[in-house]
Amino acid sequence: MLKRMFAGLSLAALALGFIASGAAAADKPVYAVLMKTLSNPFWNAMEQGIKAGAEKAGVDVLVQAVESETATEAQLNTCNTMLERKPPALISSAINPTILLPCLKQATDMNILVVDLDFDLDHDIAKKAGVKIAFSIGSDNYAGGGKAAEWLVSKLGKDAKGPVLVIEGLAGNGNGGKRAHGFADAVVKLAPGLSVVGILPGDWDRQKAANITNDILTRNPDLVAIFCSNDTMALGAVEAAYAAGKGDKITIIGFDGTTDAVKSIKDGRLGASVAQLPYLVGSQAVEKTKAVLAGGTADEMTYVPTLVLTKQLFSENKDPLLQYLR
């Protein structure tokens, strides 16, 4: 009896499905957006930005993600499924530089616009695999480091003198290195009296950054500033500096604009933090996609500005980029 029910239900559904398959077209264009995972604030903010950008641009988006940052095959499968809808554009944030290439190649062959979200693809490898990337869009980590240097020099003055410590993430890691070098290169140019005593790997770890700070203070007790490639390390450096009694003499800058960092800035301990604006990245990605589809162009590497968060910024509350902070 149960079996007959199953059979009847299935046949009825299949029949309706056949009828419905005819009407697969939609009226507003629907962009396909494939993200890594939605289980952290950075990506949540980006999704919000994407939806806002879609509304502004007058398009629809279909946003999908997979369950974790190791579900590579699942992301590839989802990508393949998304292509069935023949979207005008596919905006993706690949879990690693190579996993989506077979699907993106198929998209290229189907004349679907391929957009790389957050610089996850390697352009050379993609080209060799037959993938045409319309543009990559994300935060400019190098320029972000530079902005941190600008703010430091604006605070200390162009003729500031003294040693400066730079703590990057994992030795040789992409983003951490870009931020660190962005800061180091800019700071000596803007204030030649400042000297970078070293770019040391803090492994994104609070304790390690604290240890490095202590060691360098022994060598350079007149340290004037510390730049760290993320907030976790910066907060470690802050504790070490205050413990050594030098908290108010050293300006410390972090990166990411996390809630803890914002609190420390408002409390006057951490000097500043360079915040990425994933919300802005998301909305600009959708708007620029629409522009390119309409015949416009976009830079192959499109950079979205970062925002240096400081106590003054929060108290003045005037900066237009603040609206994109989520």
Add this chain to the structure above:
Amino acid sequence: MSTESDAASVPPPRRRSVVRIESLAVLALFCGVLSFLSPYFLSVANILNVLLATSVIGVLAYGATFVIAAAGIDLSLGSVLGLAGVAGALSMNQLGLPWPAGVLVFLAAGAACGCMNGLIVTLGRIPPFIVTLGTLGVARGLALVLTNGAPVYGLDPAFVYLGQGRPAGIPTPVIIFLGVGAICHFVLSYTRFGKYAVVIGDNESAARAMGIRVDRLRVALYSLAGLLAGVSGLLFAARTNAGDPTAGVSYELTAITATVLGGTNLFGGRATIFGTLVGALIMGVLQNGLNLMAVSSFYQQILIGVVLVLAVWLDQINQRRAKR
């Protein structure tokens, strides 16, 4: 001996069916409902996508079926997939082996891990749950060590065809998934090896008393599961054009779910390869359908867990009905 009841009716010979009808019914039901809910489901492209997305897990599940048939379990299948994938990729890229030799490395690496599982279970007399739980960590760790955590990208295009080719429009992994399934079905249902596997799961002491070499067979079964995990690792590497040390994380759970959904008894004694194929397709159709309907991946996980429990529950009801 009187024969009064013989005259009444001769009952028909009871043939064990190749697949449990309930599993097919569930698959049909899901397909039916999804084709109603999404206009994209019934297209040729989507059906091929479902089959393609199911291939890697499907082959892994065949291995799980053999082990579970003999009342064992293998939790290391996903990690072995990853290690075999890395070993094969490195052998071609760093050792310069031609791709047919590379294929053998995938299979041998998988079989070796499986054999080790089998030997420790048999000689050490340690429950397979514990042994394979250990191998799960060791294999994954080894894969990460060999590659320093980063995927080995860019394999021989001839090899990559095994994962990305479409002979006659059908993706190669699908052909391998179905072909390997046919071979496994043959082994399980027609050979003595297959029969002894389920008999060991049914009544191990009876098997021993009848002279079946239970220990040897057990090692062979785990080795076979490892070999099939090697095939899965090969398909994964070819699909993604990389030896990825994080390939296959948690895949063993899906493989075991597919096996149980298909009608193989989790506690041994009854197994069906075709059922596992259907079970894997049920999982694949479910994931594909939820993707098509853009259901959040968080809900997908909940739904898949619910389906598993329902499947086992239905199976238990069925078994109790069949008992006198």
Add this chain to the structure above:
Amino acid sequence: MSLLEISDVEKHFGPVQVLRGVSLTVESGEIVALVGDNGAGKSTLMKTITGVHNLDGGTIRFDGVSLARKEPGEIRSLGIEMIYQDLALAKLQDVASNIFLGREPTIRFLGTPIRIIDRSRTEREAEKMIKKLGARLPSVTYAVGELSGGQQQSVAIARALTFNPKLVIMDEPTAALAVREVEHVLELIRTLRAQGIAVILISHRLTDVFAVCDRIVVLRQGAVIADDPTRNTSMNAVVAHIVGAVEPAHQGNAR
């Protein structure tokens, strides 16, 4: 030379000595009962014969061949079969598969060297054997677990008789049967004797033992304390031996 010669067999499990020098013989076509209380060592003795356990001392010879260190499969092929108390059947497998378990006839698959089980032959021959035993089963394709207790035992017996054994050991074959089925089993045992097949019958049911056996061996605490032809002893004497109320009169001497 006797068909089966057991001499001074010893077996211990860790510190526990289960068999302390057991000696007995069985001739072709003889029905010997092996009785004793729980823990006397009857099962262990049978398992040393069928190769499940190794001997720690003594020898077992069957048809002149030593059984030491042989695998259960080898011992079956020499002609010793056992019907276990729990029947040792695979309940989810069908009758035919159980009867041929471990010794399935095979044919080549499409002419290749790959061998597959010859299903039609196992079913045909299983049916023949079941019919020969006079058992009533719906079909040899039914799973053993779907049959009644008596039917299941017929399957176990059919399995033991299919490959022309010379010695059949039966462990409590009548314990769970109805009266008519018990008589059926005793009749079967007599038929085996008529065919020259030896039988060792382990049983608690002394009425059955006295009904059909030629000789009664009593095992107590791992040693033979009585070994008499049935007509030379009585149920009271046997019971007394079992519980140890009588001094051992004969020391393990077989006829």
